[in-house]
Amino acid sequence: MEIVTNILKEQLKKKANHLGADLFGVADLEKAQLYIKDNYGLEFSKYPSAVSLGVFFPKEIVRLLEGGPQQIYSYYYGVINHKLDEISLLLANYLEKMGYKAFPIPASQQLITNKYKGIFSHKLAASLAGLGWVGKSCCLINGQVGPRLRLATVLTNAPLEPDSPTKNKCGSCTACVSACIPGAIKGTAFNPDDPLSKRFDPKACDDYFDYVQSSHGIGNCGKCIAACPWGRE
Ligand code: SF4
Numbered sequence: 001m002e003i004v005t006n007i008l009k010e011q012l013k014k015k016a017n018h019l020g021a022d023l024f025g026v027a028d029l030e031k032a033q034l035y036i037k038d039n040y041g042l043e044f045s046k047y048p049s050a051v052s053l054g055v056f057f058p059k060e061i062v063r064l065l066e067g068g069p070q071q072i073y074s075y076y077y078g079v080i081n082h083k084l085d086e087i088s089l090l091l092a093n094y095l096e097k098m099g100y101k102a103f104p105i106p107a108s109q110q111l112i113t114n115k116y117k118g119i120f121s122h123k124l125a126a127s128l129a130g131l132g133w134v135g136k137s138c139c140l141i142n143g144q145v146g147p148r149l150r151l152a153t154v155l156t157n158a159p160l161e162p163d164s165p166t167k168n169k170c171g172s173c174t175a176c177v178s179a180c181i182p183g184a185i186k187g188t189a190f191n192p193d194d195p196l197s198k199r200f201d202p203k204a205c206d207d208y209f210d211y212v213q214s215s216h217g218i219g220n221c222g223k224c225i226a227a228c229p230w231g232r233e
């Protein structure tokens with residue numbers, strides 16, 4: 001069985017890379033199933049694995065955010081999300097053709113009932129799949145590019161060998177905390193048992209987006225992403 005699951009995983013990884021994914025990993029969701037059921041519903045808790053996919057954001061575009069909101073950042077945000085959605089759709093269809101269940105989660109999604117929450121956490125899947133760790137900024141931090149990436153997820157029951165989670169390497173860094181003008185990032189290290197409110201104020205971040213939209217005509221910020229030393233140079 002192990003050989004079979006590794007062959008399927010390698011096939012998927014090759015496809016994902018060929019389609020444009022920079023990062024690929026498999027998360028074991030078994031231990032997170034109760035959390036998934038409580039936070040995202042029964043439908044999503046029935047999948048034992050997730051394929052986690054990442055596409056990098058060009059560093060030079062993210063760097064521009066240090067100077068304020070940027071139209072070109074918004075443009076590529078859309079391009080990258082679209083690319084991720086295409087990759088996850090094609091991988092999900094491939095898994096279905098192989099006889100497995102597969103549910104692609106769009107790269108950018110939020111609940112109608114709660115604009116601060118997605119229909120599923122890409123960061124949960126990505127961190128369990130070893131693509132990086134959840135930083136103090138609440139972004140996924142990858143060892144190669146830091147938070148300069150976007151994520152998508154394919155939930156599946158395919159027997160794929162899981163990857164191992166990565167250690168949190170934020171350490172004593174507080175660059176994202178200092179960069180955040182509205183003080184949305186509280187500087188608390190990620191702990192899956194803590195409520196989000198202990199480390200992040202999503203309303204403060206969202207209100208700041210509204211403020212820059214009204215004052216600059218562009219509704220983005222990302223200063224916490226530009227400031228992260230991981231993958232910055
Ligand atoms: S996007 Fe801007 S406002 Fe939101 S947390 Fe990051 S630095 Fe703060």
Ligand code: SF4
Pocket residue numbers: 135136137138141169170171173174175176177227228229230
């Ligand atoms: S800026 Fe520093 S504290 Fe914030 S996420 Fe990056 S490494 Fe972690």
